[in-house]
Amino acid sequence: MASDYDEVRPDVKESQESSLEALRTENTPDARSVVKELDEADTVDGVDLPGDYIAEELIVEVVPPKKDEFVCSSCFLVHHRSQLAKEKGGHAYCLECEG
Structure with a gap:
């Protein structure tokens, strides 16, 4: 018996339909709540940078x-x-930048 391999299998089709229904009924956040969460996550107070912080002035x-x-x-x-490479209008340029 010939089989159509392009046809969607029944068990896959059922799972696709059920997952689509689940997405439709899922409680999705609105845009304002997402922006509020992002703003709260952007606060610098609780961020620890890697490495040691040295409060000394660098002298160069x-x-x-x-x-x-x-x-x-x-x-x-x-x-x-x-x-x-070239000196133009009081500005000098090296070989790498001119080439």
Whole structure:
């Protein structure tokens, strides 16, 4: 006897219909309650960030560029003059940013 394999099996069809009915009768939240829950979850008071919090001020020594160095106007990295690709309008660009 030939079988139609594209036809939905009866047990699968019944379970699909019952799950659809369950979704229709389920108590779904309204948009205001969802927004309220999201706002409550966004509070920063109860959030613990990973790692240790150090309440010290960082001190960084800023070293000006040397005579053979320049700061690229695109990537803002300090490069040696041998990496200078173009200087336009007082702005210097490195080989990586220009290429």
